[in-house]
Amino acid sequence: MQRQQALHTWLQSQYPDQALELQFAAADADFRRYFRAVFSDGTTVIAMDAPPEKMSIEPYLKVQQLFQMVNVPDVLHYDIELGFMALEDLGNIPYLAALEHDARPEVHKALLLDAIDELIVLQQASQENQLPPYDEAVLKREINLFPEWFMAKELGKPMNFKQRQWWDAAEKVLLPVIEQQAKVYVHRDFIVRNLMLTRGRPGVLDFQDALYGPITYDLVSLLRDAFIEWEEDFVLDLVIRYWEKARAAGLPVNPNFDDFYREFEYMGVQRHLKVAGIFARLYHRDNKDKYRPEIPRFLNYLRRTTRRYNELQPFYALIVELVGDDELQTGYSF
Template identity: 70%
Template sequence: MKNPLVERTTMQRQTQLQRWLCEQYPNRPFELTFAAADADYRRYFRATFADGRTVICMDAPPEKMRESVLNYLKIRDLFSHLNVPTVLAKNLDDGFIVLNDLGDTQYLKAMQMHPNDLAAHKALLLEAIDALIELQKSSQPNTLPEYDHEKLLAEVNLFPDWFVAKELNKEFNFKQRQLWQEGIAALLPVIEAQPKVYVHRDFIVRNLMLTRDRVGVLDFQDALYGAITYDLVSLLRDAFIEWDEEFVLDLVVRYWEKARAADLPVPVEFDVFYRWFEFTGVQRHLKVAGIFARLWHRDGKDKYRPEIPRFLNYLRRTTRRYQELAPIYALLLELVGDEELQTGYTF
């Protein structure tokens, strides 16, 4: 059910944005159309001018998003060697930013247009891997906040707090709480011990743009300094598209080879690196399942809820492969069983 107050506020914001844009582009008529919305409170509009040129306008209500916008601007400068949006104008008091337009073809959209062309998918993902390596090569300590134990633990706890408690309407019993604690105690040290680089934190095909130049990179405002496998997991074990494990394994090998050639701090033994990749994936999948449940039960956003089963499938496949993660696998079996669950959209 639509909330009239929310709708009225939304329209007021759009009108306010339109007025401000008229001041930025006097005597240049434009049409303002909705372009996209994030899981948080940000929305994006496309302004199309009479000559066909376009810009993207970010609407980020300052009472909710000011810190996020400041982070966006700071990290945009830090990541400026990548193909990230250029800031053309900004009004931080009102929460508006004008950016150059990287187009409307997400990697996800391009892949969905050709769902069975795995060669095309692979080519796009290899371009994304090249961009990721370029990002990681620029990493410097003490520039971004650490992706530390406290942060990793808070993220995995979204799983019991939101997926288990709200989506399943359950609470851990004593045995399940023990399994959870044993599993997390085995999981997090493997992630924390990895070499650290800049981590985008949502390096997924919905945040990568197909442009005439190189891959465009969006939604980087939450970047941290953390485990070298994190963004690779985000890319290859995605929320909205899924590939066979053999396909993913091949791309992990390709990344590892490119990373070694670039002198990034990856281990000489691929099996060690792949174990890092898998353990980091478990942390991220637990987090995302919790976030998607929270988006529905707290925020009323149901767009992401149908994808939760994909992450449960990822979790079971990975945790049953490693003895250290057996407690998490046992817990998952008690909570959701061992049958592969259907998701909203798969390939």
């Protein structure tokens, strides 16, 4: 409440001629919280509270300027020392809510194609040396969250010698396929919770962790989501549509679709391992249980993908030994 009152006071200093009311809007997996400031004339802005002792708003400000080619919210006011920001309000209907409200496949496809169009605009604008590299060191650090937090903490099963051999063998195959992909701007959390349903183009949120890296990463984030899941033939159709649109836009995607889809799937394995580890860490380190029940979805993604490729069989063997070969239900953990 102390931070919220300080945020209210700061906003009032930026808008001294209007009374305002703060309404809670959202909270991120990290330490940021968002409020909707409703003014006496009915207008609104989104207020971000990012405690400066926990994180800095400077990366957000930098990437917001870099991503002007897509529909990111305007920054209206900010204070780096306080960790406060006033942003354009892009509404209160995230893609996830719209997709859950209307389950018709044609509606889902239309919304996701709009998101894909926005992703291609972002990727077309990519330039080297504007963002930190999404390189092998980062990729390895991320996937190692899986043994550190999911295996050791969530399951209570630290990696044994045989499992380490499986892991090392699969990692040596996985990472080169990802590393050799063309590099573009990577939002890193291009998911339906971070896209807003707005007039015209989708609004794009939560981009402050962007890097310069593999071209398939954001497509995987969009189509292999944590909170909503589609049939594999539906996903395949959208991957084909992205590939066709990307080629027409001159993006450096693999010219052979079978090879491109393999790159998409390998990138998915990296992301699924990372996210399962992050969701376990959020629970065991940060006492946040909101994401924990979705871990089984990523284990299902992992099992389906790794059993399709001979080179990834060591990962498949590891997952089966940890949680078995049956589909897991989301909504609970282990």
